[in-house]
Amino acid sequence: MRKILTVLLVFPVGLLLGSCGEEKPGAPDGDNVLTLVAMDTSGVSSEEWLPVPGATVRLNSPTFHYQETFETDEEGRVVITDLAAGDYTIMAEKINVEENVLILGQMTKQLLYDPAATDTILMSYMQTSPISINEVYYCGCSASAYYYYDQFFELYNSSSDTLYLDGHIMCRSTQVQLFDWESVDYAVAYFVYIFPGTRGVTKECPIPPKGFLVLAGDAYDHSLVSGLCVDMTSADWEFCNPIEFDYDNPSVPNIDPITLWSRDFTINISHVAIWLATGEDYYFDFHFDGDNMKEYVNVPIETILDAVEYSSNPDSPKYVTIRIDAGLGGNGMTRYSARSIERRYPGLDSNNSTFDFEIIDTPTPGYQHPREEEG
Amino acid sequence: MRSIATNRYGFAVLFLALSLVVVASGGWSNELRTSMMGNCSIALYDEDNQLNPYDFGHNPAYMLNDLEFEWVRFIFGLEEERGELKRPYDPLLVNNLYLGFTGIKKLSDRHVTKGSFAYTRLWQREIPNALEIDQYNDPFYLVDETTGDFEYYGPSAQVDYSIRLKPDLYLGLGFDYDICTGLKQNYTRPEIVHTYFKGNIGLIYEASKSWSVGLVARPVRLQNRTKFRRTDEGFDNVIYRWYGDGIYDVRAVSDYTVRELLYGVELSLQNFIMTDRFKLGAIMNYSLNQNELRYGATKRLLQGFWQSTVYDLDLLARYTPPGIPLVIGLSGRLMNDDGWAKRPDFDDILLYENPVNLISAGGGLSYLIDSADLLVSAEYVMNMYDVEAKDYGASAFREVDIIQNIGRLGLEYSILNVYAFRGGVEIIDYLMDRWLKYPSNTDLYRFTGGFEYHTGYWQVDLQLAYSEETKKDYEASRRGMSGIVWVTRLTR
Numbered sequence: 092m093r094k095i096l097t098v099l100l101v102f103p104v105g106l107l108l109g110s111c112g113e114e115k116p117g118a119p120d121g122d123n124v125l126t127l128v129a130m131d132t133s134g135v136s137s138e139e140w141l142p143v144p145g146a147t148v149r150l151n152s153p154t155f156h157y158q159e160t161f162e163t164d165e166e167g168r169v170v171i172t173d174l175a176a177g178d179y180t181i182m183a184e185k186i187n188v189e190e191n192v193l194i195l196g197q198m199t200k201q202l203l204y205d206p207a208a209t210d211t212i213l214m215s216y217m218q219t220s221p222i223s224i225n226e227v228y229y230c231g232c233s234a235s236a237y238y239y240y241d242q243f244f245e246l247y248n249s250s251s252d253t254l255y256l257d258g259h260i261m262c263r264s265t266q267v268q269l270f271d272w273e274s275v276d277y278a279v280a281y282f283v284y285i286f287p288g289t290r291g292v293t294k295e296c297p298i299p300p301k302g303f304l305v306l307a308g309d310a311y312d313h314s315l316v317s318g319l320c321v322d323m324t325s326a327d328w329e330f331c332n333p334i335e336f337d338y339d340n341p342s343v344p345n346i347d348p349i350t351l352w353s354r355d356f357t358i359n360i361s362h363v364a365i366w367l368a369t370g371e372d373y374y375f376d377f378h379f380d381g382d383n384m385k386e387y388v389n390v391p392i393e394t395i396l397d398a399v400e401y402s403s404n405p406d407s408p409k410y411v412t413i414r415i416d417a418g419l420g421g422n423g424m425t426r427y428s429a430r431s432i433e434r435r436y437p438g439l440d441s442n443n444s445t446f447d448f449e450i451i452d453t454p455t456p457g458y459q460h461p462r463e464e465e466g
Numbered sequence: 467m468r469s470i471a472t473n474r475y476g477f478a479v480l481f482l483a484l485s486l487v488v489v490a491s492g493g494w495s496n497e498l499r500t501s502m503m504g505n506c507s508i509a510l511y512d513e514d515n516q517l518n519p520y521d522f523g524h525n526p527a528y529m530l531n532d533l534e535f536e537w538v539r540f541i542f543g544l545e546e547e548r549g550e551l552k553r554p555y556d557p558l559l560v561n562n563l564y565l566g567f568t569g570i571k572k573l574s575d576r577h578v579t580k581g582s583f584a585y586t587r588l589w590q591r592e593i594p595n596a597l598e599i600d601q602y603n604d605p606f607y608l609v610d611e612t613t614g615d616f617e618y619y620g621p622s623a624q625v626d627y628s629i630r631l632k633p634d635l636y637l638g639l640g641f642d643y644d645i646c647t648g649l650k651q652n653y654t655r656p657e658i659v660h661t662y663f664k665g666n667i668g669l670i671y672e673a674s675k676s677w678s679v680g681l682v683a684r685p686v687r688l689q690n691r692t693k694f695r696r697t698d699e700g701f702d703n704v705i706y707r708w709y710g711d712g713i714y715d716v717r718a719v720s721d722y723t724v725r726e727l728l729y730g731v732e733l734s735l736q737n738f739i740m741t742d743r744f745k746l747g748a749i750m751n752y753s754l755n756q757n758e759l760r761y762g763a764t765k766r767l768l769q770g771f772w773q774s775t776v777y778d779l780d781l782l783a784r785y786t787p788p789g790i791p792l793v794i795g796l797s798g799r800l801m802n803d804d805g806w807a808k809r810p811d812f813d814d815i816l817l818y819e820n821p822v823n824l825i826s827a828g829g830g831l832s833y834l835i836d837s838a839d840l841l842v843s844a845e846y847v848m849n850m851y852d853v854e855a856k857d858y859g860a861s862a863f864r865e866v867d868i869i870q871n872i873g874r875l876g877l878e879y880s881i882l883n884v885y886a887f888r889g890g891v892e893i894i895d896y897l898m899d900r901w902l903k904y905p906s907n908t909d910l911y912r913f914t915g916g917f918e919y920h921t922g923y924w925q926v927d928l929q930l931a932y933s934e935e936t937k938k939d940y941e942a943s944r945r946g947m948s949g950i951v952w953v954t955r956l957t958r
Contacts (some may be wrong), residue, residue, distance in 0.1 A: 111754075112754045112756065112773050112775055113756070113771070113773055115773075115804075115806050115816065115819075116806075116808055116813065116814045116815055116816040117814070117816065118814055118815050118816060119815070119816050119819075119856075119858040120710075120713075120809075120812070120815045120816060120817045120858040120859045121712060121713075121858045121859045121860065121861050122858065154715075154811070155709070155713050155714060155715045156714050156715050156716055173861050175712065175713050175859050176809070176812040176815040177812070203812060203814065203815055204814070204815055234697075234700030234701045235700060237700060361702075361718075403702070403717075403718040403719075404716075404717055404718065404719075405715070406715075422716070423704075423716050423718060424718065425701060425702040425704055425718045426700075426701065426702045426718070426720075427700055427701055427702075428701075
């Protein structure tokens, strides 16, 4: 009998040991309800903050695939239900496309379980650079040939004056997170190429009002390689690295490197950041990249006119500070798909590429893609 | 692969494999005779369906007492089922071909061992989007944008060993091990390496001549490692990772690995009363499964967690009245399976809740008509299911509270103990799926037939089965056919 009792005792003990399972959480997912009130804090219409009716509220989550658009009611309020636990990037905007006026507010919010979350999104008129990076074509066009040399960038001048890019620099970020980007006041560039001329003195690099400027990696007719590749012979500028014996179209003026890497200005076909800066006060510096000390270029943030970071995956690490781009464009883009990313409206710059850019099926160097609602 | 289809321990897996089991049952188990007779088991006496701790309780310690003969058996089976009546990510067609052998040997009066080996090819054709060997084993799943075929190859092995430690105390040890590799034939061409291990440690104490108490512990480890590689054309793979049916993210990658790792343990306390006329088996099971999903090419980040806790009480009793060749059987079962899932990034948030409650009662009779050498077995089981699938992330809530009726009839006609012809039918009214994604109120009809032939030390068994799943007012159905051959040599 003692043995039976022993056996019978072993079972509950084993059961107890086996009960080391995790405790079931109590709060259900998907029950978050977020009430947002969009307030105009600009002081233009009134000294007091005013609710913004008819503002478009865009919600995006880097945690999972979630991209929804809502509109505020007459009281500037929007109620968003059934939100799953996660991080959300929220942008409220009201655009006058013709006048290029944008009242904007952005925030991030983490929701876990809150069936009655409320918040206010503060909107104001956005001070943006008149020159922005309008389109980035980076993903390549021929997988069989691993061909991505038809990459290009498109700049847009949203002002009503001709502007000049003399002495301005185009930069490409590192592809590692060297340190906390928010702890310094500069962005770290791996490639830097410079427009000819001297900023504020010469006028060799004009960009017309409401006009586009196309900067090609190689100003070559890439459609000869594959029908999907882009003919870049009519580009306005061409990046050229003479150290690399880079292809050089003599009829297209060059943007030359100031970094010493023997590489053309190619950008990653999946994830990297690029920016346009005035070319002031940058300096060379060494940083540890995890394996070695390498020489990079530190570009002061206040000199950066516009930056765009893109990545196929929304939860990728950031390669630049959120102060120059708070988001990641191009989520879901596949390599060698010959697609491009372009701003929803030319010059529209909320400093968040997640919201500003959309993936377009065909690159559009030198012109804006038609929007769906416009046909 | 076999473990996926027949693993009793994983209730979730059991549900998943329902449609496969419909055709396959008996094919690779030790119960081909009962399978031929419509799966009758409550009151049907069979060498491999005795009411003892080995056959009913799967306790390896009792194998020494269960053994009557040594034998070696060669097994060949081909099973196929096809039809549109299925869950969204189930294959349109499943073809399972296997070849193996199994044998039992008495090493001395004190110990006995049994071993099995099989090689299987599992072909799942026209699977829409699914990228897992077992798309429905938890609420997390991967899909791509293509419909394709998966082909799995691999061996499986089973070993059991039983030893008498003292005159009234037995120890049993055993394990099941499967490994197979599967490849989807087209983009995104995932390669899945599936490994499964289940230990089986048992004790039996014979408290008296007619009363045995048993204890079984079964640790389980299951791993599915899926690799996506850059396509030959150099394009990225685009895969969708779903967390329930409402939350997903998209990954565009060249090389990517997903690891699904399940750890589990099952503890079982067994009580058996075995007299000449009356037998009773009562098994209390407790099992805990934890399934972790890790994604990433370099770092394996934990992205999904599923846990299932099962309490299960299984009862079976048989009575043989004196003077007539009749067996009366009664069965009962109480089961509670509390499954739930979370996204580990949000540790305090419940993503999915999936409680399954079952109350089951059944009864059966087996009667031998001596004058006609005909054995008839019939039984009825009533399963009362209360199942909820609460997908909080998708705000989708499904619930069924139904009675499942199961009827079985089996016949066996014997001639001179040389030939036996068998047939059976099994009807299940309302197939159950724990995720409640199977078309509701689907019925199963399974017809079986076969024969057995003895000559000298040799015995040949053949089973043919046909099954059909149908749903009222629904044109689509799912049909299955299978053929299984056993060639057994008795060595003592």
